[in-house]
Amino acid sequence: MNVRPNMLTPSPITSTAVQDVLSHCKSLSHIKQLHAHILRTVSDHNLNTFLFNLSSSSSSISLNYSLSLFSSIPSPPEPFLFNLLLRNLSRSAEPRATILFYQRIRHAGGRLDRFSFTPILKAASKVSALFEGMELHGLALKTAALSDPFVKTAVLDMYACCGRIVEARKAFDEMPQxxxxxxxxxxxxxxxxxxxxxxxxxxxxxxxxxxxxxxxxxxxxxxxxxxxxxxxxxxxxxxxxxxxxxxxxxxxxxxxxxxxxxxxxxxxxxxxxxxxxxxxxxxxxxxxxxxxxxxxxxxxxxxxxxxxxKDLVCWTTMISAYAESDHPEEALRVFEEMCRYGTEPDEIAMGSVVSACANLGVLENAKWVHELTHRNGFESSLTVNNALINMYAKCGGLDAARDVFEKMPTRNVVSWSSMINAFSMHGEANDALTLFARMKQENVEPNDVTFVGVLYGCSHSGLVEEGKKIFASMSDEYNVTPKLEHYGCMVDLFGRANRLQEALEVIESMPMAPNVVIWGSLMSACRVHGELELGEFAARRILELEPDHDGALVLMSNIYAREHRWDDVRKVRRGMEEKNVFKEKGVSRIDLNGKSHEFLIGDKRHTESDEIYAKLKEVVSELKLAGCVPDGGSVLVDV
DNA sequence: TTAGGGTTAG
Missing domain, CATH: 1.25.40.10 (Tetratricopeptide repeat domain)
Incomplete structure (x- = not known):
């Protein structure tokens, strides 16, 4: 760079030239060269242009240099000289510098005009400098700058940004326009x-x-x-x-x-x-x-x-979309595609993949995805490990779930709840209760989800008294308000134990309206224990809420069939056919040597169907010999 | 020679 046309007699350069040369300055030494040249030409006008242009730059080198120039000016500077610098400092990465500069101006006895206030107030807003902000508010009031609507809005904003919303509103209300x-x-x-x-x-x-x-x-x-x-x-x-x-x-x-x-x-x-x-x-x-x-x-x-x-969030959204809507295979495919495109998964993406595998319900896949989480370095991730516990629980890998839980470096309430729920799902209510006690010892506060897991375990294992105690402790000891699902667990607890009156009392005492699931729980308990009258009552409540509820309609037709009310049976069945309501069929799945086998009721699709049914017959007759009689009551008309 | 306000996904 050459800014000196003649080494001996430097001639003044024009304002536009200053601006132009400055825009080419890449370092502090360039700026210094230009400054030296301007000083030798002794032109105040050019010095001001130099300052302006320095101040209007967004580079921190230029801004710092103009700050140092201001400190060398002996008399207090005029606002028009530094307003631009204030503005650019307030927009810089170091807005606090605006306030420091303002304090220097004040110290030197300089005055502010209405254009000076907004950038300093803006900087105060950015760094939450309430004290300096209030000082500026006072100063603006004294100098009448506050009559300027721009300054007033900046004051309002300063209060709001410093967490003083009431004062902000006061400033707002005081504005005439x-x-x-x-x-x-x-x-x-x-x-x-x-x-x-x-x-x-x-x-x-x-x-x-x-x-x-x-x-x-x-x-x-x-x-x-x-x-x-x-x-x-x-x-x-x-x-x-x-x-x-x-x-x-x-x-x-x-x-x-x-x-x-x-x-x-x-x-x-x-x-x-x-x-x-x-x-x-x-x-x-x-x-x-x-x-x-x-x-x-x-x-x-x-x-x-x-x-x-696409970025990681976008990929993850698509992966969880599939994972949560029963398309786990597709979720895994998208995940593999994402990895192929070179996007590295994070905890949330990995968690979605794990939950996709959970919904797949196949233990072999679960093990594969577990390895995958390790390969990607998520061994110690809280969220991923929590997802792994849930995945293993859903895939029948209770021991693997326990193993993940025990090896976790840190656990939160989700980890504990997931493991408790895993035990409950597998009918190991005692293990669930032991873990719940251990959780208490380790001072982890249970939440509503934890209680669903514990109560679910009690109801499925017939631990009625224990369940009652735990339900009572929710509000007495833990300050957790029971929700609909907790009442549902209690209905289930009493219902399964053939204490139907108490189940009904739970429903009647609930602070919220019972939904289809609650009545459904009572209805199935009545069906299992042959309490047809109460069962019919529950089924009617369900049909009020959901007229096409398959289970309630099937139960009603079965009740009518028992009573030989064949006209009513036909009416219900015809209604179901007309509305295309079918009893949703439960699917059983067994994974054997990496292959998944699926069975529906009366299903003959399997290649070894004959052998399977022969074995089933054998088992059933052995059961009968042992005194177990299958209950055909609920399949009367359904089959 | 200058000035005050914005949104957003797993």
């Missing part, structure tokens, strides 16, 4: 600290005050609506946008798509999604997630396939 930016600042800050109702109230007030909301404000309102999870707001927003013909930019569309996708309104989400000219990965991932939650896997896959460069 508010434009759309002021309204938005206040609304956005309310949203940020979770005061959504206040934000909505203010939005309504704003509309009454004849200020038209713009896309930024609507963006905030939409995101607030999404956060409430209250779908009534969604419709209101939609109508407002349609009625007012609002212009929509990418931010607003993003907020809209994520809100509607999150709420499961996928057709509206798609409407906005197609309006986007550039679709960010965020938005596409939100669409994939929304479609998969709405059970529309093919639509989810379409969006996923249309998405160009």
């Amino acid at each position: 508010r434009d759309v930016v002021t309204w938005n600042t206040m609304i956005e800050r309310y949203c940020r600290c979770g005061l959504l109702d206040e934000a909505f109230k203010l939005f309504e007030e704003m509309k009454c005050s004849n200020v038209m909301p713009d896309e930024m404000i609507l963006c905030n309102i939409v995101s607030a609506c999404a956060r409430t999870g209250d779908t009534r707001y969604n419709r209101a927003v939609y109508d407002f946008l349609k009625e007012n013909d609002v212009r929509m930019d990418a931010h607003l569309l993003t907020a809209l798509v994520t809100m509607y996708a999150g709420a499961g309104c996928m057709d509206i989400a798609r409407e906005f999604h197609t309006k986007m000219s550039v679709r960010s990965l965020f938005v596409s991932t939100a669409m994939v997630s929304g479609f998969s939650k709405a059970g529309r896997l093919e639509d989810a896959r379409d969006i996923f396939d249309q998405t160009g460069k």
